[in-house]
Amino acid sequence: MLIDSHCHLDFPDFAPEIDxxxxxxxxxxxxxxxxxxxxxxxxxxxLAIAEKYSEVFCSxxxxxxxxxxxxxxxxxxxxxxxxxxxxxxLGEAGLDYHYDKSPRDAQAAGFRQHIAAARxxxxxLVIHARQADDDMARILAEETxxxxxxxxxxxxxxxxxxxxxxxxxxLYIGFTGILTFKNxxxxxxxxxxxxxxxxxxxxxxxxxxxxxxxxxxxEPSYVVETAKMLAQVRGxxxxxxxxxxxxxxxxxxxxxxxxxxDAA
Numbered sequence: 001m002l003i004d005s006h007c008h009l010d011f012p013d014f015a016p017e018i019d020x021x022x023x024x025x026x027x028x029x030x031x032x033x034x035x036x037x038x039x040x041x042x043x044x045x046x047l048a049i050a051e052k053y054s055e056v057f058c059s060x061x062x063x064x065x066x067x068x069x070x071x072x073x074x075x076x077x078x079x080x081x082x083x084x085x086x087x088x089x090l091g092e093a094g095l096d097y098h099y100d101k102s103p104r105d106a107q108a109a110g111f112r113q114h115i116a117a118a119r120x121x122x123x124x125l126v127i128h129a130r131q132a133d134d135d136m137a138r139i140l141a142e143e144t145x146x147x148x149x150x151x152x153x154x155x156x157x158x159x160x161x162x163x164x165x166x167x168x169x170x171l172y173i174g175f176t177g178i179l180t181f182k183n184x185x186x187x188x189x190x191x192x193x194x195x196x197x198x199x200x201x202x203x204x205x206x207x208x209x210x211x212x213x214x215x216x217x218x219e220p221s222y223v224v225e226t227a228k229m230l231a232q233v234r235g236x237x238x239x240x241x242x243x244x245x246x247x248x249x250x251x252x253x254x255x256x257x258x259x260x261x262d263a264a
Contacts, residue, residue, distance in 0.1 A: 001031035002227055002242050003249045004220040005174055006092075006126060006154045006202035009035040009056065010045045013206035013217050021219050022053050028221035029242075031055060032249070032256055036092050036126055036154075038063035040073050043081065050086040054260045057253075059089035064128055065101040067093070067110035075116035082121050088255040090118050091126035092154060095139075098131045111139060119149040124252050127153050127171075133162040144169045150252055155204045156187070163190050167198055172252050174200040177210030177218065180229045188233045196234075200252070201226045201245050 004025065014021055025033060033053075037046045037060045050058035060081045062070040078090060093114035095107050102110075111127075118125035129136045136158070143149070152172040156163065163173055175191055178184050191199070201223050203209075209218035210225035231241040250258055 001029055001246050002201065002223055003246055004030055004033045004203050004205070004223045005152070005200045005249055005253070006036050006176075007033055007205040007220050008038070008207075009033070009049050009205075009220075010042070011206055014219075018049070021221075022056065025220040026055070028224055030220050030223060031246070032057065033220050034059060034089060034126075034253065034256075036089075037061045038092065039066050040070055040078070040081070047084065047086060057086050057088045057256055059091055059126055060087055061091040061093050061114055061126070062110055063092055064094050064096040064107040064110065065099065067102040068106040069102075071106055071109060073113070075113045075120065078114065078117035079120050082117070082123055085255075087123075088253050089124045089126050090114050090121070092128045093125065094128035095132035095136050096128060096130045097135075104135075108135070108139065112143065115139075115143045115149055115151075118151060119143075119147050122150065123255060124172075125149060125151040127151050128155070129153055129158055129162070133158045137162050137165045140166065140169055140171070152200060152252060154200075154202060155208070156190070160190055163194065167195060172198045172200055172248060174202045175226055175230060176202055176204045177208045177214070177222065177226050179226055179233070180210040181214070188229070191230060192233045192235075196244050197248060197251075199230070199245060200248055201230060201241075 033056045050056045154174040155176045205218035231238045
């Protein structure tokens, strides 16, 4: 079994054929999918998808692009929304200095609220970090100093220093189809050296389709290609990557049932 630890099934790209997308994931051996919230105010649509499919779970949170729109949503409100059995994570929240769609102080403020909610609930925080390595490392260190919290740096594209600082602080690293891109060698070098017990695979669908699907709309079934590349980079069998990343997922996303018969 493989797990797509990060996708966006509520996005319009999937609306015409969501049933078929989930069916193809099942056929490809994808045992769980986590569809990720980007706006708390649109959380009901995310939750509805998780409720419809037994193997789909979800998060609740505000993407850094939208941080300035939801600064009124604090940690207590986030915590209150995690009581549903299908809500297994917080975020995605973090820092994006590539697009800077939200003021950086708003991004940081929202990020810290999500960290507080993760610390209180014990649910993992899905972190978005793009071209913000120094500030991300600083905030993670400061916040961990206040108390540990579970988290994953999803769709990792940062440098080696941030990756290993995150590992030092107890976080996980998630890899997408970028790992398969021709210009992804630096990322492959990082993926090769990380501890096996801290790596996850994901699609970030509908974005970042891996080779040989690059340029097409991504979907959860394609996480198989990222796992293949991760196995190749690390010099292990594909079955071992499937076993290890699945075990890592259930350790981090501890609210997700290991058997679907246990799902509410």
